[in-house]
Amino acid sequence: xxxxxxxxxxxxxxxxxxxxxxxxxxxxxxxxxxxxxxxxxxxxxxxxxxxxxxxxxxxxxxxxxxxxxxxxxxxxxxxxxxxxxxxxxxxxxxxxxxxxxxxxxxxxxxxxxxxxxxxxxxxxxxxxxxxxxxxxxxxxxxxxxxxxxxxxxxxxxxxxxxxxxxxxxxxxxxxxxxxxxxxxxxxxxxxxxxxx
Amino acid sequence: xxxxxxxxxxxxxxxxxxxxxxxxxxxxxxxxxxxxxxxxxxxxxxxxxxxxxxxxxxxxxxxxxxxxxxxxxxxxxxxxxxxxxxxxxxxxxxxxxxxxxxxxxxxxxxxxxxxxxxxxxxxxxxxxxxxxxxxxxxxxxxxxxxxxxxxxxxxxxxxxxxxxxxxxxxxxxxxxxxxxxxxxxxxxxxxxxxxx
Amino acid sequence: xxxxxxxxxxxxxxxxxxxxxxxxxxxxxxxxxxxxxxxxxxxxxxxxxxxxxxxxxxxxxxxxxxxxxxxxxxxxxxxxxxxxxxxxxxxxxxxxxxxxxxxxxxxxxxxxxxxxxxxxxxxxxxxxxxxxxxxxxxxxxxxxxxxxxxxxxxxxxxxxxxxxxxxxxxxxxxxxxxxxxxxxxxxxxxxxxxxx
Amino acid sequence: xxxxxxxxxxxxxxxxxxxxxxxxxxxxxxxxxxxxxxxxxxxxxxxxxxxxxxxxxxxxxxxxxxxxxxxxxxxxxxxxxxxxxxxxxxxxxxxxxxxxxxxxxxxxxxxxxxxxxxxxxxxxxxxxxxxxxxxxxxxxxxxxxxxxxxxxxxxxxxxxxxxxxxxxxxxxxxxxxxxxxxxxxxxxxxxxxxxx
Numbered sequence: 019x020x021x022x023x024x025x026x027x028x029x030x031x032x033x034x035x036x037x038x039x040x041x042x043x044x045x046x047x048x049x050x051x052x053x054x055x056x057x058x059x060x061x062x063x064x065x066x067x068x069x070x071x072x073x074x075x076x077x078x079x080x081x082x083x084x085x086x087x088x089x090x091x092x093x094x095x096x097x098x099x100x101x102x103x104x105x106x107x108x109x110x111x112x113x114x115x116x117x118x119x120x121x122x123x124x125x126x127x128x129x130x131x132x133x134x135x136x137x138x139x140x141x142x143x144x145x146x147x148x149x150x151x152x153x154x155x156x157x158x159x160x161x162x163x164x165x166x167x168x169x170x171x172x173x174x175x176x177x178x179x180x181x182x183x184x185x186x187x188x189x190x191x192x193x194x195x196x197x198x199x200x201x202x203x204x205x206x207x208x209x210x211x212x213x214x
Numbered sequence: 215x216x217x218x219x220x221x222x223x224x225x226x227x228x229x230x231x232x233x234x235x236x237x238x239x240x241x242x243x244x245x246x247x248x249x250x251x252x253x254x255x256x257x258x259x260x261x262x263x264x265x266x267x268x269x270x271x272x273x274x275x276x277x278x279x280x281x282x283x284x285x286x287x288x289x290x291x292x293x294x295x296x297x298x299x300x301x302x303x304x305x306x307x308x309x310x311x312x313x314x315x316x317x318x319x320x321x322x323x324x325x326x327x328x329x330x331x332x333x334x335x336x337x338x339x340x341x342x343x344x345x346x347x348x349x350x351x352x353x354x355x356x357x358x359x360x361x362x363x364x365x366x367x368x369x370x371x372x373x374x375x376x377x378x379x380x381x382x383x384x385x386x387x388x389x390x391x392x393x394x395x396x397x398x399x400x401x402x403x404x405x406x407x408x409x410x
Numbered sequence: 411x412x413x414x415x416x417x418x419x420x421x422x423x424x425x426x427x428x429x430x431x432x433x434x435x436x437x438x439x440x441x442x443x444x445x446x447x448x449x450x451x452x453x454x455x456x457x458x459x460x461x462x463x464x465x466x467x468x469x470x471x472x473x474x475x476x477x478x479x480x481x482x483x484x485x486x487x488x489x490x491x492x493x494x495x496x497x498x499x500x501x502x503x504x505x506x507x508x509x510x511x512x513x514x515x516x517x518x519x520x521x522x523x524x525x526x527x528x529x530x531x532x533x534x535x536x537x538x539x540x541x542x543x544x545x546x547x548x549x550x551x552x553x554x555x556x557x558x559x560x561x562x563x564x565x566x567x568x569x570x571x572x573x574x575x576x577x578x579x580x581x582x583x584x585x586x587x588x589x590x591x592x593x594x595x596x597x598x599x600x601x602x603x604x605x606x
Numbered sequence: 607x608x609x610x611x612x613x614x615x616x617x618x619x620x621x622x623x624x625x626x627x628x629x630x631x632x633x634x635x636x637x638x639x640x641x642x643x644x645x646x647x648x649x650x651x652x653x654x655x656x657x658x659x660x661x662x663x664x665x666x667x668x669x670x671x672x673x674x675x676x677x678x679x680x681x682x683x684x685x686x687x688x689x690x691x692x693x694x695x696x697x698x699x700x701x702x703x704x705x706x707x708x709x710x711x712x713x714x715x716x717x718x719x720x721x722x723x724x725x726x727x728x729x730x731x732x733x734x735x736x737x738x739x740x741x742x743x744x745x746x747x748x749x750x751x752x753x754x755x756x757x758x759x760x761x762x763x764x765x766x767x768x769x770x771x772x773x774x775x776x777x778x779x780x781x782x783x784x785x786x787x788x789x790x791x792x793x794x795x796x797x798x799x800x801x802x
Contacts, residue, residue: 042633043699048242049637050691053445053644056249060328061652064257065659070335071261071284078336078347088659096328100321103246107317111239121695125688132648132684139658140666151666241434245441249641252445256524260453266531267457267480274532274543292524296517299442303513307435440634448641452720456649462727463653463676470728470739488720492713495638499709503631 038115054128059099062092091142112179123169130162234311250324255295258288287338308375319365326358430507446520451491454484483534504571515561522554626703642716647687650680679730700767711757718750
């Protein structure tokens, strides 16, 4: 699994440059990220399991209808986190190393992922025109997207991933779209955030 | 993100073919799956731990008898998820790479695994003739089986696993059996799903 | 699924012998085990966190004194599971492969580890002379020990770990000790199981 | 179990020295640690998710204001555990092996990490002058820091990490600072521990 084991095997300070984690030290960043993402994506089901243990004579159909929004929130969280994981996976499939700053950005990204179930549930439970719920949801996604883009730029700047083929502005598109949605959710709280 | 860059060590676009994840990028798909499965298989015990903290003067024997069905549901979930894990493990023990579509199918499979405790608990708690509970339980298993079969076909179609020796129809047998059980559980809700 | 295909890189059927998982397929068994053990060892603290959120004006000292047994149960579970993990780690540090039967035994061992918090909490909460609580606790440990010994024998029998230096009967010592404790806990329920 | 068998590929007893875990056996210690840390860092959000499911007509803004301290506690735990993980990651990025004693120290460190949410929540919930809450919080951090320093010394003493460049006393600075804070938190309970 680890590709290179030399004397000082898994880090290097290139000239006066920053420390770069490689080999198993890089794998560890990736696998730690996967563990956090896996837990975040799975925990969402736990309250539904607790609810299902407490049927009190209801039928399974009533349980599904009573918990429709909770089921939708769990599914939505799963899909969003899965999309983030795929992007992260695609980024690190190319990476040959990671700087200390990339690790910091990665931890901030993981904080967003771990926190994500909270704004999702708030969005589902609150009134449709609750602008704080909208802002929290879109804001968390926005921070996660920006963090991942910054991590990608950091890796590219140190030659640790191959440069993107497209124009640099392309990678900011998603962030800009989210920022716009963020502003709009304050301006028009009754606007439906679900398409996101 | 351009995943077919030639300098990338862990992906390749073969000719005009799809991106193929190899090496650590393949390992990561597998270990991420394991983390999700490990959490799903372990979380099932948590409500029992909560219950055991709340004995209120009951003996351990009374706790076991009061929670007999919950213990059975936990054991059943453990066995079913373990069987799915073994099948997944056997498939990827042969795999030399994974396409983007295989990753999508894998994420859908993981969603089924993570969701599985909910229909299991519903099946245990609901009345024996609750056809929605039966359908949810068998339906979740059916989607998980079909997803894994499709993932296996996708890998084989791109030469990423050795071809099966048996006739292709054999691999559909389990799916067909589950589909049949699915239909039957609607037709005859009093039919006992436990042998599954 | 034919697991003995000659083109498969990570399995092999030696002569007429059983399929042997090697390389990444072996790593995966180990890392999956680690994920389950890590979750089981960590989840034990969760109810204490819930309790600490519900102080209702009590001081931290009162919380600690009210939850003394729960804290002891969490610590005990951590220690016991950690000892099991070390034994498992030592066994697989030597292993060069795993048979299908070893995987089955490993899954049974993981079921014991995942279940272990339940009998621990029952032992702590029930009366000191609750023989079912004693039997459940010692029985779960007994099954876990026997399973790990059988897994060790299975690996050794196929030349996948180096043979033990000591006499074969030595490895059964712990199992026999536990079996004795199991019988005794039924005969003399007031006997204190804590030294275990 | 004899861990110094010469045929074992992933351990070695150097001369009369202790068993040293290398290769996959070393990786496993690291990945097991990551799994425990990942769970501890993620579980902290779970009670907030439960709370968010129980809005009872409150707005998202009210939820955030009602749970301000809980959100702060979750964020604080995330940051502290993330800092510990980075230190652990930096230590093992250099490590070429681990002794049995290092594994013991590592398990004690993991116990602190897993336990950490409990004193964090107590510190947030208890009165500002609750000296037991202060002592538990700082004490847990102190044990975690000392354990990690001892693990680092153990690895260095066996030549498994490159020697530190700075003077040996430097590594004790943090521990001494924490010890001081520990004593002070008893002496002046009204002193604010938050800067830590």
